[in-house]
Amino acid sequence: MKQPVIQFEQFTFKYHSQTEPSLIDMDLTIYEGEKVLIVGPSGSGKSTLAHCLNGLVPFSYKGNMTGNLLIKGTPTASLDIFTLSKRVGTVLQDTDGQFIGLSVGEDIAFTLENELVPQKKMHDIVEKTAKLVDIHHQMNYSIHELSGGQKQRVSLAGVMVDEEIDILLFDEPLANLDPATGKYAMELIERVHTDTNKTIIMIEHRIEDALHIPFDRIIVVNEGCIVADMTPDALLASDILSDVHIREPLYTKALKYHQCLVTEEMQPAHIDTLHISNQTKLALQQKMDEDFSTSTQPRANHTVLDVKDVTFSYDKKKIIDSISFQIKAGEMVAIIGKNGAGKSTLSKVICGFEKYSDGTIMFHDQDIRDKTIFERAKHVGYVLQNPNHMISKHMIYDEVALGLVQRGLTEEEIKERVYETLRICGLYPYRNWPISALSFGQKKRVTIASILVLNPSILILDEPTAGQDLRHYTEMMEFLLTLNRQGITIIFITHDMHLMLEYTNRALVLADGKLIADKAPVDILTDDQIIAKANLKRTSLFDLAIKSGMTHPKAFIEQFISHDRKVRKTWQ
Structure with missing residues (x-):
């Protein structure tokens, strides 16, 4: 019989900075060798739950606790953070914050050096662990030379090198990975579990991508309480995820929109295992009653950004190789591709953070090569992927107001615009909070707000929805769509293929520094050749359409997107 390794018993925790507890009377038992997925909307308490497991609560984040939390039978109240770290290894969402x-x-x-492990033994352990996570060919690489997926493997190895650790905690491991790398990351975690039988606990928003591997249970947390503790098949057969505004797999949502009964026996946890009856196939082939439009943005007019044969090299290596494209005023365009393809570098070149060696960039028919970063910033706003690289103030209000202060606005004008932007971004209730008290996703919204408040004519966002739950994702994207309809040109760098499908009519696909496609998102995600070159993933809506015998799968995808957006608009 498996032994419990984690036990929450009537456990409640309230941060000192908050009036209400983040976890309320929680009862939860996780057994040795289990793989458990924890999901919930932003602010639900899932991150606090993780902090309690790895000791950040109460050693870094102070608050009041009642009830019991036991790790391998020992109350955590009697353990110090060092002892806890020897039992629970954490792989952070922001891997850059974990490297030494x-x-x-x-x-x-690093861990072995601190424990004075003899050098020969240390080399053997490090080599063995590096091979386990498939990073042994990069042992002499600088951390900064690695892709996002490789960094994650190093973080995992740095935790697993300590053989005493029996519990591995992953905090949104897919947030910053391209679809193919995310798929590999999940397979790596599954291999580690198979080889070591360690207990795996994962917190993740991208449920469909996480379910690429099997999980024993999914725990749904909302408003500090556990609202579901079920097998993946049982959970997806219910409406619990929809009730708490968590995105379920697209194929199960499509089935439910068509009034098809989803049962546990259909094995809906993965599109490959999903059983569809002939009756269900017929139901799916019928059109939805309502009309739909595939256009989500105004008709574009004049060219606002013209990139011609631009090349950028770093240390004699071409990161961007003779790229050319045009962006029309009022467009909403996605830039997609594998980690390290040059997406973020291209944006930095446009903003002036990096100097391109060849080619021309025209903004409203004017060459911007000699324009300073400050001059370009009056027209182009850029939101970085990692919020910690943008934030310079301690308080939320001060961070969002900073740009307006530098532009010389009055205090009253600043207050009005900051409050309006904070409301739009779902941050108004936290306007007087310190930024250090926020989750990664909330910090992301602060950085977006700090740029939106400046009213740029072109807005470039690097992974705008990473770490966001479905409600905040919808609120943010619908707001950005409103800005777009008002004439602001918006460019997304994203690994979220559904975001691209849902909100853009056009996508630029990069691979190894080259532009390999410039076409409609639905055409990209149904083209296996482009998908393979750019580390993308075919949408499960297409797989469902094929599995159901549909003759026009692209129309089915567009129909789903239109209907789904109409449903989610009612949340606002």
Whole structure:
């Protein structure tokens, strides 16, 4: 019989900075060797739950606790953070915040060095662990040379090198990975579990991508309470995820929109295992009653950004290789591709953070090569992927107001615009909070608000929805769509394929520094050749359409997107 390794018993926790508890009378038992997925909307308490497991609560985040939390039978109240870290290994969402060593090998060896492990034994352990996570060919690489997926493997190795750790905690491991790398990351976690039988606990918003591997249970947390503790098949057969505004797999949502009964026996946890009856196939082939439009933005007119044969090299290596494209005023365009393809670098070149060697960039028919970063910022706003690289103030209000202060607005004008933007971004209730008290997703919204408040004519956002739950994703994207309809040109760098399908009519696909496609999103995600080159993933809506025998799968995808957006608009 499996032994419990984690036990919450009537556990309640309230941060000192808050009036209400983040976890309320929680009862939860996780057993040795289990794989458990924890999901919930932003602010639900799932991050606090993780902090309690790895000791950040109460050692870094102070608050009041009642009830019991036991790790391997020992109350955490009697343990120090060092002892807890020897039992629960954490792989952070922001891997850059976890590195210590300058090279891959040094970082993996850090724990062993602190424990004075003899050098020969240390080398053997590091090599063995690096092979387990498939990073052994990059042992001498600098951390900064690695892609997002490789960084995640180093973080995992740095935790697993300590053989005493029996519990691995992953905090949104898919948030910053391209679809193919995310798929590989999940397969890596599954292999680690198979080889070591460690207990795996994962917090993740991208449920469909996480379910690429099997989980024993999914725990749904909302408003500090556990609202579901079920097998994946049972949960997806219910309406619980929809009730708490969490995105369920697209194929199960499509079935439910067509009034098809989804049962546990259909094995809906993965599109490959899903059983569809002939009656269900017929129901899916019928059109939805309402009309739909595939256009989500105004007709574009004059060219606002013209990139011609632009090349950028770093240390004699071409990161961007002779890229050309045009962006029309009022367009909403996605830039997609594998980690390290040059997406973020291209944006930095446009904003002036990096100097391109060849080619021309025209903004409203004017060459901007000699324009300073400040001059470009009056027209182009850029929101970085990592919010910690943008934030410079301690308080939320001060961070969002900073740009307006620098532009010389009056205090009253600043207050009005900051409050309006905070409301739009769902941050108004936290306007007097310190930024250090926010989750990664909330910090992301602060950085977006700090740029939106400046009213740029072109807005470039690097992974705008990473770490966001479906409600905040919808609120943010619908707001950005409103700005777009008012004439602001918006460019997304994203790994979220559904965001691209849902909100853009056009996508630029990068692979190895080259532009390999410029076409409609639905055409990209149904083209296996482009998908393979750019580390993308075919939408499960297409797979469902094929599985159901539909003759026009692209129309089915567009129909679903239109209907789904209409449903979610009612949440606002």
